[in-house]
Amino acid sequence: MMELGLMAIGAGLAIGLAAIATAIAQAKIGAAGIGALIEKPELIGRILILLVIPETLVILGFVTAVIILSTPR
Amino acid sequence: MIIKMSKVSVIGPHSLLQEIMAYIYEAGVLHIETPPEYVKDTPYIRKLTLSLEQKNEMAELERVLALARRTLNTIKPLYIRVHSGDIPGSIQHDFFKQHSITNKHEEIGTTEAKASIERISISVDNLNQEIKEIEQQLSLYTRYEKILNSLSPLMELIPESPFRDYTGITLYKRESPLPLLEEAIQRVTDGRYEIFKKDVDEELMACVVVYPKEFAPEIKRLFHMENISELRMPADLADMPLMEALRTIMQKKDELPLDMKGLENTLKQLAFEKYDEFIRCFNIIEERLRQMEIFSALYGTKDTFYLCGWIPEKSTHPFIDNIRKRFNDMVIIRILTPARTEIEITPVLLSNPGVIRPFEALTRFLALPKYGTFDPTPLLAMFFPVFFGLILGDMGYGMIIFLVSFFVRWRWRGNETIRDMSSVLMLSSLFTIFFGVIFGELFGDLGRYIGLHHYIDRSVALIPFLIFSIIIGGLHISLGLLIGVIISFKRREANEAIVRILKMFFVFSIFGAAAAASGLLPGGLLRIMVLLAIGIIAALFFLEKWIAPFDAIKLIVNILSYARIMGFGAASIFLASIANRLTAMPRSIVLGIIIGIFFHIINLVVGVYAPAIQTLRLHYVEFFDKFFYPGGVEYKPFGRGRKVVI
Structure with a gap:
């Protein structure tokens, strides 16, 4: 039971911390991106790319969480 | 192309x-x-x-x-x-x-066009100016509204007489100046006065003081000395007697909105x-x-x-x-x-056959490819709907997206961007339905309750689905590198071509090592594959110097990034399942259905947005990066704004 609890906490931390890191990065990129968009609206495609780049972090966090929870006990 | x-x-x-x-x-x-x-x-x-x-x-x-x-x-x-x-x-x-009448293409010269523009612009400007003036007047009169509403019943009590005069004043109730004021007016007029008062709001009181005409100068002086605020009328009504001014304001307040409506209708017409x-x-x-x-x-x-x-x-x-x-x-x-x-600097004109053409908008959304390189639109048209369908994979959502995008495409068929985007969504929704059948998903796990068969249950088979997503990533990126190699040779960039070939082999060696480690390939191959990967990084080091190890790591991260196909897919089915569970929670069936529909709508909106953005990201960041040369000059022929279709 204890082991299961620790696994759940581990999985939660993996995705939670990754999500916080993604949020911090996206907040900064988003703010800068909006500033750039006001000057040059045609940059929307490139800004969108920059904005979604940090999402890989949370995806990797999610994968880690799934692997932790799928590990045979 | x-x-x-x-x-x-x-x-x-x-x-x-x-x-x-x-x-x-x-x-x-x-x-x-x-x-x-x-x-x-x-x-x-x-x-x-x-x-x-x-x-x-x-x-x-x-x-x-x-x-x-x-x-x-x-x-x-x-x-x-x-x-x-x-x-x-x-x-x-x-x-x-x-x-329909003016759509006939009768030719007119520049002078006539200029005159026509000026004539229409002047009419529009005049109408706008008149509307603006009425708005200003209305806003001014609105400020008097409260006081007017209070004073108008009082005015009816005052009989008309050429020997009487009256002044409207406003007083703050908290200062309670009325008794003192009455005393002063009585002194000035020798008791020949009358005051009508009414509350405007909690703070303000409106009064009309009536007195014989001969006392008017003394009364005005008294108000001035006691700092009593006399009711000041708008400038255009300042010369009118109070009563008449008030009547005019009330009348105009009724008439002006009608005048404005008339002007707005004229402008519309x-x-x-x-x-x-x-x-x-x-x-x-x-x-x-x-x-x-x-x-x-x-x-x-x-x-x-x-x-x-x-x-x-x-x-x-x-x-x-x-x-x-x-x-x-x-x-x-x-x-x-x-x-x-x-x-x-050669201008770029993209031209693709019918089904692929709407995806040109997605390529342009990033940038135009340079001339002499590769137009990724056909590949985008091939993979975008598949990835979208893999992530959302739900028959119910797929059908709704198809119907909505079909309607939007028909309703706004004159708007090219909307038409293209709805065509992209229509095609993507077909793949959503297809994968929905494979996953046995109809509004999440609702299909299971009605006995819908599923070939793969992705809510359970997370790890196999994860591996499947990463394999897709490996193949997709290898394809990108292969195209990159061909373009590099075409552009006579031998160094770049060799780098891309090495990267392709690096991807194969990583997958080979993973297969050997998991027993899919003979175990002896593991060491060979790892040595091959290290050898490739060393070779890359000679070509790219210190950037080589980072490039190798980036390649692995690029492939792992395809895990989002599984991640967002799983999130989609879990969210839909939660919506279904919430439907069953309340005791009232009607309430349950309303809650269920509400959450499914939210999930559907997220379900369109997230797969579209994530699929685009996989293409723009992971895939295009291997062969795409952005920054092409747009082909703009000198002519009557026509679109050249080849």
């Missing part, structure tokens, strides 16, 4: 310049550019300058165009509202009648009737200005002009033959061999 371009030069006498430019304009296929440096540097060749008369005309056209843009800002929203049905039926009917004509005139002025701008960018000698530009290869010979036929030997037109460096 990127259409092949030919470069042509045209040399002719000044006397034919206008005529030739008119022909090129009509043909609408030549993308004119400034001549190359070697032409500019040739002795006796100089930039052709506009005459003073032409410069004045250009300045005048710019002024009219600025005026037209301002007017368009007013009338365009009204025109758009016709399409959204926010216009009374009779006006809408008239407008469409008018629209004007916009409906004149929009088509206005746009036609706007285009004429804009085109004339564009022609003059092109004139001012031409080069030549004292007697001849020189211009060069790009034409889609298929249109080149008909274009040249027509010019030769029309101008005989008076004009020299030649196909030039572009220098290698010119590939960077």
